[in-house]
Amino acid sequence: MKTIVLDEPGRFSLTDTAAPNTAPDGHALVKVHRVGICGTDLHAFRGKQPFFTYPRILGHELGVEVVEIGANDLGIKPGDSCAVEPYLNCGACIACRRGRTNCCVKMQVLGVHTDGGMRETIAVPVSKLHKSVTMSQEQLALVETLSIGCHAVARAGMDSDETVLVIGAGPIGLTVVQFALLEGVRVLVMDVNEQRLAFCRKAFGVETLRADQEPLERLKELTNGDLPTTVFDATGNPKSMEQAIYYVAHGGRLVFVGFVQDNLTFRDQDVHAREMTVLRTRNATSADFRRVMSLIESGEIDTSSWVTHRASVESMIAEFPTWLDPASGTIKAVVAFAD
Protein backbone atom coordinates (compact mmCIF):
# COMPACT_ATOMS: atom_id res chain seq x y z
CA MET A 1 0.00 0.00 0.00
CA LYS A 2 1.07 3.59 -0.63
CA THR A 3 2.78 5.04 2.44
CA ILE A 4 4.46 8.42 2.92
CA VAL A 5 7.38 8.19 5.33
CA LEU A 6 9.22 11.15 6.83
CA ASP A 7 12.69 9.54 6.60
CA GLU A 8 14.50 12.42 8.28
CA PRO A 9 13.96 16.16 8.70
CA GLY A 10 13.28 17.67 5.27
CA ARG A 11 12.87 14.35 3.40
CA PHE A 12 9.66 12.42 2.71
CA SER A 13 9.49 9.31 0.52
CA LEU A 14 6.50 7.61 -1.06
CA THR A 15 7.00 3.88 -0.55
CA ASP A 16 5.12 0.62 -0.84
CA THR A 17 4.56 -1.09 2.53
CA ALA A 18 2.70 -4.28 3.41
CA ALA A 19 -0.95 -3.61 4.22
CA PRO A 20 -2.14 -5.03 7.54
CA ASN A 21 -4.65 -7.82 6.88
CA THR A 22 -6.02 -8.21 10.39
CA ALA A 23 -6.39 -5.82 13.28
CA PRO A 24 -5.15 -6.64 16.81
CA ASP A 25 -7.74 -7.21 19.56
CA GLY A 26 -9.84 -4.16 20.27
CA HIS A 27 -8.74 -2.55 17.01
CA ALA A 28 -10.42 -1.90 13.66
CA LEU A 29 -8.85 -1.80 10.22
CA VAL A 30 -9.65 1.48 8.51
CA LYS A 31 -9.05 2.92 5.06
CA VAL A 32 -7.57 6.41 5.26
CA HIS A 33 -9.36 8.98 3.08
CA ARG A 34 -8.09 12.34 4.30
CA VAL A 35 -5.11 13.48 6.39
CA GLY A 36 -4.99 17.02 7.77
CA ILE A 37 -1.56 18.65 8.16
CA CYS A 38 -0.81 20.72 11.23
CA GLY A 39 1.97 22.59 12.98
CA THR A 40 3.24 19.39 14.59
CA ASP A 41 3.83 17.87 11.14
CA LEU A 42 5.50 21.04 9.90
CA HIS A 43 7.80 21.09 12.97
CA ALA A 44 8.65 17.40 12.46
CA PHE A 45 9.54 18.15 8.84
CA ARG A 46 11.73 21.07 9.91
CA GLY A 47 13.42 18.87 12.55
CA LYS A 48 12.20 21.20 15.31
CA GLN A 49 10.14 18.71 17.33
CA PRO A 50 12.56 17.73 20.13
CA PHE A 51 10.97 14.41 21.18
CA PHE A 52 10.51 13.27 17.57
CA THR A 53 12.26 10.19 16.16
CA TYR A 54 12.75 9.29 12.50
CA PRO A 55 11.72 7.58 10.30
CA ARG A 56 8.10 8.30 11.13
CA ILE A 57 4.79 7.98 9.28
CA LEU A 58 2.98 11.24 10.09
CA GLY A 59 -0.76 11.80 10.10
CA HIS A 60 -2.88 12.34 13.21
CA GLU A 61 -5.83 14.28 11.74
CA LEU A 62 -7.73 11.53 10.00
CA GLY A 63 -10.93 10.97 8.09
CA VAL A 64 -11.33 7.21 7.63
CA GLU A 65 -13.70 4.48 6.44
CA VAL A 66 -14.05 1.31 8.49
CA VAL A 67 -12.95 -1.83 6.61
CA GLU A 68 -12.97 -4.50 9.31
CA ILE A 69 -14.32 -4.27 12.86
CA GLY A 70 -15.42 -6.73 15.51
CA ALA A 71 -18.64 -6.58 17.53
CA ASN A 72 -18.70 -3.25 19.40
CA ASP A 73 -21.12 -1.23 21.48
CA LEU A 74 -20.53 1.97 19.47
CA GLY A 75 -22.65 0.65 16.58
CA ILE A 76 -19.75 1.00 14.14
CA LYS A 77 -19.67 -1.33 11.15
CA PRO A 78 -17.69 -1.73 7.93
CA GLY A 79 -18.32 1.13 5.51
CA ASP A 80 -18.90 3.72 8.26
CA SER A 81 -17.09 7.08 8.10
CA CYS A 82 -15.22 8.09 11.25
CA ALA A 83 -12.88 10.66 12.74
CA VAL A 84 -9.99 9.15 14.69
CA GLU A 85 -9.09 10.45 18.14
CA PRO A 86 -5.30 10.04 17.89
CA TYR A 87 -4.53 10.31 21.62
CA LEU A 88 -3.62 6.76 22.59
CA ASN A 89 -3.86 6.76 26.40
CA CYS A 90 -2.94 3.96 28.78
CA GLY A 91 -6.25 3.73 30.66
CA ALA A 92 -4.53 2.99 33.96
CA CYS A 93 -2.56 6.07 35.09
CA ILE A 94 -3.79 8.70 37.53
CA ALA A 95 -4.92 11.02 34.72
CA CYS A 96 -6.77 8.26 32.83
CA ARG A 97 -8.45 6.99 36.01
CA ARG A 98 -9.82 10.50 36.59
CA GLY A 99 -11.10 10.87 33.01
CA ARG A 100 -8.25 13.20 32.03
CA THR A 101 -7.30 10.94 29.11
CA ASN A 102 -5.91 13.94 27.18
CA CYS A 103 -2.93 14.22 29.53
CA CYS A 104 -2.20 10.51 30.14
CA VAL A 105 1.17 9.93 31.79
CA LYS A 106 2.07 7.56 28.94
CA MET A 107 0.42 9.54 26.12
CA GLN A 108 1.23 8.24 22.65
CA VAL A 109 -0.17 10.39 19.85
CA LEU A 110 -0.75 8.51 16.63
CA GLY A 111 1.45 10.03 13.91
CA VAL A 112 3.63 11.80 16.48
CA HIS A 113 4.95 9.23 18.98
CA THR A 114 3.81 6.21 16.90
CA ASP A 115 3.30 5.74 13.16
CA GLY A 116 0.19 7.52 11.91
CA GLY A 117 -2.20 7.65 9.00
CA MET A 118 -0.22 8.68 5.91
CA ARG A 119 -0.92 5.27 4.39
CA GLU A 120 -3.86 3.57 2.76
CA THR A 121 -4.83 1.30 5.68
CA ILE A 122 -4.17 1.47 9.41
CA ALA A 123 -5.31 -0.36 12.55
CA VAL A 124 -6.75 1.91 15.28
CA PRO A 125 -8.43 1.18 18.62
CA VAL A 126 -12.20 0.87 18.18
CA SER A 127 -12.69 3.13 21.20
CA LYS A 128 -10.92 5.97 19.33
CA LEU A 129 -13.32 5.93 16.37
CA HIS A 130 -16.03 8.60 16.21
CA LYS A 131 -18.67 7.88 13.60
CA SER A 132 -20.66 10.37 11.53
CA VAL A 133 -23.38 9.66 9.01
CA THR A 134 -23.43 13.12 7.45
CA MET A 135 -19.91 14.56 7.63
CA SER A 136 -17.56 14.42 4.64
CA GLN A 137 -14.16 12.77 4.95
CA GLU A 138 -12.56 16.22 4.77
CA GLN A 139 -14.70 17.45 7.66
CA LEU A 140 -13.77 14.34 9.65
CA ALA A 141 -10.10 15.19 9.16
CA LEU A 142 -10.73 18.63 10.72
CA VAL A 143 -12.20 17.30 13.96
CA GLU A 144 -8.90 16.82 15.80
CA THR A 145 -7.74 20.39 15.19
CA LEU A 146 -11.11 21.84 16.20
CA SER A 147 -11.16 19.69 19.33
CA ILE A 148 -8.07 21.58 20.62
CA GLY A 149 -10.02 24.84 20.66
CA CYS A 150 -13.10 23.11 22.02
CA HIS A 151 -11.10 21.71 24.93
CA ALA A 152 -9.25 24.97 25.65
CA VAL A 153 -12.44 27.05 25.71
CA ALA A 154 -14.31 24.53 27.85
CA ARG A 155 -11.41 24.50 30.29
CA ALA A 156 -11.50 28.30 30.60
CA GLY A 157 -15.13 28.20 31.83
CA MET A 158 -16.00 31.72 30.67
CA ASP A 159 -19.13 33.79 31.26
CA SER A 160 -20.91 35.04 28.14
CA ASP A 161 -20.45 38.73 29.02
CA GLU A 162 -16.64 38.53 28.88
CA THR A 163 -14.24 40.22 26.48
CA VAL A 164 -11.70 37.64 25.43
CA LEU A 165 -8.33 38.04 23.77
CA VAL A 166 -6.86 35.29 21.60
CA ILE A 167 -3.16 35.82 20.87
CA GLY A 168 -1.91 33.94 17.80
CA ALA A 169 -4.19 33.51 14.78
CA GLY A 170 -2.64 30.29 13.49
CA PRO A 171 -4.83 27.22 13.01
CA ILE A 172 -4.88 26.50 16.75
CA GLY A 173 -5.72 30.08 17.73
CA LEU A 174 -8.49 30.05 15.13
CA THR A 175 -10.05 26.97 16.73
CA VAL A 176 -10.06 28.87 20.03
CA VAL A 177 -11.71 31.85 18.28
CA GLN A 178 -14.34 29.52 16.84
CA PHE A 179 -15.30 28.03 20.20
CA ALA A 180 -15.06 31.32 22.09
CA LEU A 181 -17.60 32.80 19.64
CA LEU A 182 -19.93 29.90 20.39
CA GLU A 183 -19.83 30.97 24.07
CA GLY A 184 -21.27 34.33 23.03
CA VAL A 185 -18.28 36.33 24.31
CA ARG A 186 -16.70 39.33 22.57
CA VAL A 187 -13.53 38.11 20.85
CA LEU A 188 -10.43 40.19 20.08
CA VAL A 189 -7.63 38.54 18.11
CA MET A 190 -4.00 39.66 18.16
CA ASP A 191 -1.14 38.59 15.92
CA VAL A 192 1.89 40.09 14.21
CA ASN A 193 0.82 38.69 10.84
CA GLU A 194 -1.59 41.02 9.03
CA GLN A 195 -2.61 38.34 6.52
CA ARG A 196 -3.78 36.05 9.31
CA LEU A 197 -5.65 38.87 11.03
CA ALA A 198 -7.38 39.68 7.74
CA PHE A 199 -8.44 36.03 7.48
CA CYS A 200 -9.85 36.25 11.02
CA ARG A 201 -11.89 39.37 10.27
CA LYS A 202 -13.25 37.80 7.08
CA ALA A 203 -13.96 34.30 8.38
CA PHE A 204 -15.16 35.18 11.89
CA GLY A 205 -16.04 38.89 11.84
CA VAL A 206 -13.92 39.53 14.96
CA GLU A 207 -11.99 42.67 15.97
CA THR A 208 -8.21 42.40 15.56
CA LEU A 209 -5.11 44.20 16.76
CA ARG A 210 -1.40 44.00 16.13
CA ALA A 211 0.96 42.62 18.80
CA ASP A 212 3.71 44.88 17.45
CA GLN A 213 1.69 48.11 17.64
CA GLU A 214 1.33 49.19 21.31
CA PRO A 215 -1.03 46.35 22.16
CA LEU A 216 -1.55 47.23 25.83
CA GLU A 217 -2.76 50.75 24.98
CA ARG A 218 -4.97 49.39 22.21
CA LEU A 219 -6.47 46.74 24.53
CA LYS A 220 -7.28 49.39 27.13
CA GLU A 221 -8.99 51.48 24.45
CA LEU A 222 -11.01 48.48 23.29
CA THR A 223 -12.12 47.49 26.82
CA ASN A 224 -12.83 50.83 28.45
CA GLY A 225 -9.62 50.49 30.46
CA ASP A 226 -10.60 47.11 31.93
CA LEU A 227 -8.53 44.70 29.77
CA PRO A 228 -9.82 41.27 28.67
CA THR A 229 -11.00 38.95 31.45
CA THR A 230 -9.78 35.84 29.64
CA VAL A 231 -6.64 35.70 27.51
CA PHE A 232 -5.64 32.67 25.43
CA ASP A 233 -2.09 32.46 24.08
CA ALA A 234 -1.77 30.19 21.04
CA THR A 235 1.45 31.59 19.60
CA GLY A 236 4.03 29.03 20.66
CA ASN A 237 6.20 32.10 21.28
CA PRO A 238 7.78 32.37 24.77
CA LYS A 239 8.02 36.17 24.65
CA SER A 240 4.34 36.43 23.84
CA MET A 241 3.49 33.99 26.65
CA GLU A 242 5.47 36.04 29.17
CA GLN A 243 3.92 39.28 27.96
CA ALA A 244 0.38 37.85 28.03
CA ILE A 245 0.00 38.28 31.81
CA TYR A 246 -0.09 42.07 31.32
CA TYR A 247 -3.13 41.80 29.03
CA VAL A 248 -5.27 40.02 31.66
CA ALA A 249 -7.80 42.02 33.72
CA HIS A 250 -7.60 41.84 37.51
CA GLY A 251 -9.50 38.74 38.59
CA GLY A 252 -9.11 37.24 35.12
CA ARG A 253 -7.59 34.12 33.67
CA LEU A 254 -4.82 33.23 31.27
CA VAL A 255 -4.99 30.03 29.23
CA PHE A 256 -1.81 28.79 27.57
CA VAL A 257 -2.82 26.73 24.56
CA GLY A 258 0.54 26.92 22.80
CA PHE A 259 3.60 25.38 24.40
CA VAL A 260 7.36 25.90 24.24
CA GLN A 261 10.52 24.12 25.29
CA ASP A 262 11.85 27.22 27.06
CA ASN A 263 11.52 28.38 30.65
CA LEU A 264 8.95 31.12 31.13
CA THR A 265 9.67 33.91 33.62
CA PHE A 266 7.09 36.05 35.40
CA ARG A 267 7.30 38.65 38.10
CA ASP A 268 5.09 36.99 40.68
CA GLN A 269 3.69 40.28 41.93
CA ASP A 270 2.14 40.95 38.51
CA VAL A 271 0.29 37.64 38.61
CA HIS A 272 -0.56 37.88 42.32
CA ALA A 273 -2.01 41.39 42.07
CA ARG A 274 -4.53 40.11 39.54
CA GLU A 275 -5.24 36.91 41.52
CA MET A 276 -4.84 35.43 38.06
CA THR A 277 -5.98 31.92 37.22
CA VAL A 278 -3.37 30.37 34.92
CA LEU A 279 -4.42 27.28 32.98
CA ARG A 280 -2.63 24.93 30.61
CA THR A 281 -4.40 22.84 27.98
CA ARG A 282 -3.25 19.68 26.29
CA ASN A 283 -4.95 17.75 23.48
CA ALA A 284 -8.65 16.95 23.89
CA THR A 285 -11.00 14.25 25.16
CA SER A 286 -13.56 11.97 23.49
CA ALA A 287 -16.27 14.31 24.75
CA ASP A 288 -14.59 17.20 22.90
CA PHE A 289 -14.53 15.11 19.71
CA ARG A 290 -18.22 14.33 20.01
CA ARG A 291 -19.09 17.98 20.67
CA VAL A 292 -17.09 19.18 17.65
CA MET A 293 -18.80 16.61 15.44
CA SER A 294 -22.31 17.45 16.61
CA LEU A 295 -21.64 21.17 15.99
CA ILE A 296 -20.43 20.44 12.45
CA GLU A 297 -23.37 18.11 11.82
CA SER A 298 -25.86 20.74 13.00
CA GLY A 299 -24.21 23.43 10.86
CA GLU A 300 -23.28 25.57 13.89
CA ILE A 301 -19.67 25.23 12.82
CA ASP A 302 -19.13 26.03 9.16
CA THR A 303 -15.98 24.23 8.01
CA SER A 304 -15.95 25.74 4.52
CA SER A 305 -13.18 28.29 5.13
CA TRP A 306 -10.82 26.03 7.08
CA VAL A 307 -9.18 24.05 4.28
CA THR A 308 -7.01 26.37 2.22
CA HIS A 309 -4.77 23.80 0.46
CA ARG A 310 -5.42 20.31 -0.92
CA ALA A 311 -3.01 17.70 -2.30
CA SER A 312 -3.00 14.10 -3.50
CA VAL A 313 -0.64 11.41 -2.15
CA GLU A 314 1.47 11.89 -5.26
CA SER A 315 1.66 15.70 -5.09
CA MET A 316 2.07 16.07 -1.30
CA ILE A 317 5.82 15.58 -1.12
CA ALA A 318 6.45 18.43 -3.57
CA GLU A 319 3.81 20.72 -2.05
CA PHE A 320 4.51 20.17 1.65
CA PRO A 321 7.51 22.60 1.89
CA THR A 322 5.42 25.39 0.33
CA TRP A 323 2.92 25.12 3.22
CA LEU A 324 5.73 26.14 5.59
CA ASP A 325 5.96 29.55 3.92
CA PRO A 326 3.72 32.04 5.74
CA ALA A 327 3.21 33.79 2.38
CA SER A 328 1.31 30.71 1.16
CA GLY A 329 -1.54 31.69 3.50
CA THR A 330 -1.94 28.08 4.63
CA ILE A 331 -4.47 27.59 7.40
CA LYS A 332 -5.12 23.89 6.87
CA ALA A 333 -3.77 21.60 4.15
CA VAL A 334 -5.47 18.26 3.59
CA VAL A 335 -4.04 15.26 1.71
CA ALA A 336 -6.38 12.82 -0.05
CA PHE A 337 -5.34 9.18 0.29
CA ALA A 338 -8.54 7.86 -1.30
CA ASP A 339 -11.59 9.41 -3.02
Ligand SMILES: NC(=O)c1ccc[n+]([C@@H]2O[C@H](COP(=O)([O-])OP(=O)(O)OC[C@H]3O[C@@H](n4cnc5c(N)ncnc54)[C@H](O)[C@@H]3O)[C@@H](O)[C@H]2O)c1
Ligand atom coordinates in the same frame (compact mmCIF):
# COMPACT_ATOMS: atom_id res chain seq x y z
N1 LIG B 1 -2.87 22.55 23.49
C1 LIG B 1 -2.54 21.61 22.62
O1 LIG B 1 -2.78 20.44 22.84
C2 LIG B 1 -1.94 21.99 21.32
C3 LIG B 1 -2.21 21.22 20.19
C4 LIG B 1 -1.63 21.58 18.97
C5 LIG B 1 -0.78 22.66 18.92
N2 LIG B 1 -0.52 23.38 20.06
C6 LIG B 1 0.40 24.53 20.07
O2 LIG B 1 -0.34 25.70 19.74
C7 LIG B 1 0.57 26.68 19.23
C8 LIG B 1 0.02 27.27 17.95
O3 LIG B 1 -0.05 26.30 16.92
P1 LIG B 1 -0.33 26.72 15.41
O4 LIG B 1 -0.25 25.48 14.59
O5 LIG B 1 -1.54 27.57 15.31
O6 LIG B 1 0.99 27.60 15.15
P2 LIG B 1 1.32 28.71 14.07
O7 LIG B 1 2.77 28.95 14.16
O8 LIG B 1 0.71 28.39 12.74
O9 LIG B 1 0.55 30.02 14.61
C9 LIG B 1 1.06 30.85 15.60
C10 LIG B 1 0.58 32.28 15.33
O10 LIG B 1 1.09 33.10 16.37
C11 LIG B 1 1.57 34.29 15.80
N3 LIG B 1 2.60 34.87 16.66
C12 LIG B 1 3.87 34.48 16.83
N4 LIG B 1 4.51 35.29 17.71
C13 LIG B 1 3.58 36.20 18.11
C14 LIG B 1 3.63 37.28 19.02
N5 LIG B 1 4.72 37.61 19.70
N6 LIG B 1 2.49 38.00 19.20
C15 LIG B 1 1.36 37.68 18.52
N7 LIG B 1 1.28 36.67 17.64
C16 LIG B 1 2.37 35.94 17.45
C17 LIG B 1 2.11 33.89 14.43
O11 LIG B 1 2.16 34.99 13.54
C18 LIG B 1 1.06 32.85 14.00
O12 LIG B 1 0.00 33.42 13.28
C19 LIG B 1 1.91 25.96 19.09
O13 LIG B 1 2.69 26.23 20.23
C20 LIG B 1 1.53 24.51 19.08
O14 LIG B 1 2.57 23.68 19.50
C21 LIG B 1 -1.10 23.08 21.23
Ligand SMILES: [Zn+2]
Ligand atom coordinates in the same frame (compact mmCIF):
# COMPACT_ATOMS: atom_id res chain seq x y z
ZN1 LIG C 1 -2.86 18.40 14.63
Ligand SMILES: [Zn+2]
Ligand atom coordinates in the same frame (compact mmCIF):
# COMPACT_ATOMS: atom_id res chain seq x y z
ZN1 LIG D 1 -2.93 7.01 31.20
